[in-house]
Amino acid sequence: MEHGKAGTTAQAAVRRLRRSLFSRYAVLLVAAVILGSLLSPCFADEPAPDPSGTVTGDRNTTTDAAGNPFVVPAPPDQSAPDYAQKKKDYDEFQAQLAKEPLAGKLADNLGHVRIATNFSWTLLTGYLVLFMQAGFALLTCGLVRKKNAAHLMMLNFAAYVFAFLAYYAVGYAFQFGAVAINAAPANLGGTPTLNHFLLGSGLWGFLGGKGFFLSGPGYDAGSLCLTLFEVVFMETAGYIIVGAICERITFWSFLLCEIFIGGILYPVFGCWVWGGGWLSQIGSTMNLGHGYVDFADSTVVHAVGGFAAMALSVVLARVWVSMGPTEK
Numbered sequence: 001m002e003h004g005k006a007g008t009t010a011q012a013a014v015r016r017l018r019r020s021l022f023s024r025y026a027v028l029l030v031a032a033v034i035l036g037s038l039l040s041p042c043f044a045d046e047p048a049p050d051p052s053g054t055v056t057g058d059r060n061t062t063t064d065a066a067g068n069p070f071v072v073p074a075p076p077d078q079s080a081p082d083y084a085q086k087k088k089d090y091d092e093f094q095a096q097l098a099k100e101p102l103a104g105k106l107a108d109n110l111g112h113v114r115i116a117t118n119f120s121w122t123l124l125t126g127y128l129v130l131f132m133q134a135g136f137a138l139l140t141c142g143l144v145r146k147k148n149a150a151h152l153m154m155l156n157f158a159a160y161v162f163a164f165l166a167y168y169a170v171g172y173a174f175q176f177g178a179v180a181i182n183a184a185p186a187n188l189g190g191t192p193t194l195n196h197f198l199l200g201s202g203l204w205g206f207l208g209g210k211g212f213f214l215s216g217p218g219y220d221a222g223s224l225c226l227t228l229f230e231v232v233f234m235e236t237a238g239y240i241i242v243g244a245i246c247e248r249i250t251f252w253s254f255l256l257c258e259i260f261i262g263g264i265l266y267p268v269f270g271c272w273v274w275g276g277g278w279l280s281q282i283g284s285t286m287n288l289g290h291g292y293v294d295f296a297d298s299t300v301v302h303a304v305g306g307f308a309a310m311a312l313s314v315v316l317a318r319v320w321v322s323m324g325p326t327e328k
Contacts (some may be wrong), residue, residue, distance in 0.1 A: 047192045048193070049193045049217055049219050051219050051221060056112070056220075056221050057114060057115030057116065058108045058112065059104060059107035059110075061111035061115055072090050072092075074087075075087050118187045118188060123225060126229040129236070130232045130235075132232075132236065133156065133160060133239070136239050137152075137153060140242055140243055143243075143246075151247075152247075154251065155251070155254050158251070159238055159242070162258045162259055163238045163258040163259065163261060164234075164262065166258070166260075166262035166263030166264075167234050167267070170212055170263050171234065171264070172227055172230070174208050174264070174271055175208055175230070175266070175267035175271045175274070175275050176211065176226060176271070176274075177211050177217075177218075178195060178196055178198075178208045178277075179194050180192050181195055181205065181276050182277075183274065183276035183280060184276075188222040189222035191220060193211075193216075193217035193218070193220050194210050194211055194217055196208070196209040196217075197209055200277070200278065203278065203285050205271070205276060205277045206268075206271070206277060208267075233300070234262055234267075237304045238257075238258050238261040238266065238305065240306060242254075243309065244309035244310070244312060245309070245316055249312070249316065257312065261308060269300060273292055280293075
């Protein structure tokens with residue numbers, strides 16, 4: 001009898017500890033949200049965002065079939081040995097454009113259509129990756145006991161929702177808030193508004209600093225297209241953990257893990273590799289070849305999710321070992 005009371009008391013203590021941890025994490029999340037909302041208007045400077053996409057894409061994004069640009073740029077360096085030839089080519093291009101203004105207008109329209117086509121294809125591929133969630137649900141549901149099937153399906157649905165909220169609030173800004181500096185997605189218009197590192201600068205960026213809550217600089221057609229495409233990969237990384245901890249984790253603990261992955265873990269490493277951060281630039285800063293190159297999401301998505309799953313498995317194993325016979 002006394003042993004049963006001791007077990008009940010231990011369970012109550014564990015529940016109180018979990019509530020305490022949850023409240024602390026909730027306070028941290030609210031603080032991060034408030035910080036992001038305060039930082040967002042501070043960084044809402046030029047260039048102005050283009051939410052409707054009406055001016056994204058012009059003659060500067062027009063190329064021929066071989067990838068040669070339509071526009072001949074003005075040579076910036078007068079001390080370059082080929083400056084005279086480049087200046088001559090530039091002057092000839094401007095003279096021809098003055099004689100045929102319609103050609104310039106057609107090039108603007110063609111560049112706009114090119115970017116719009118890239119938007120459509122990017123969104124389509126993002127939708128297909130998002131549908132992987134259904135496959136994950138069926139796969140993991142078939143590997144658990146019948147009594148836990150409903151719980152696992154709820155984890156599947158909730159994972160995307162809560163991870164996306166964290167990514168929407170701060171994660172996207174942390175990952176791509178400075179992508180225009182070193183890794184501008186030119187095929188989507190370059191997203192010129194995302195050009196500030198919260199931590200670091202230049203080739204040594206550690207954390208993006210624009211686009212919190214997708215407002216201000218983040219409220220741009222190219223940025224929003226990039227958001228949809230990237231958020232599905234974030235969720236892929238976040239859902240990898242389910243296979244390691246299913247049937248051994250509570251619903252609220254899982255949500256905390258998803259918020260952490262979507263708001264901090266995945267975006268930070270994603271900034272270093274895909275967002276123009278320091279790791280992607282070590283080819284220039286340290287002369288290490290092409291720098292850090294991620295192949296087919298092998299590290300940003302799969303390694304991040306896999307290591308997070310391993311860490312959770314270790315934690316759950318330690319908790320399981322420390323529990324008494326009546327608590328298991």
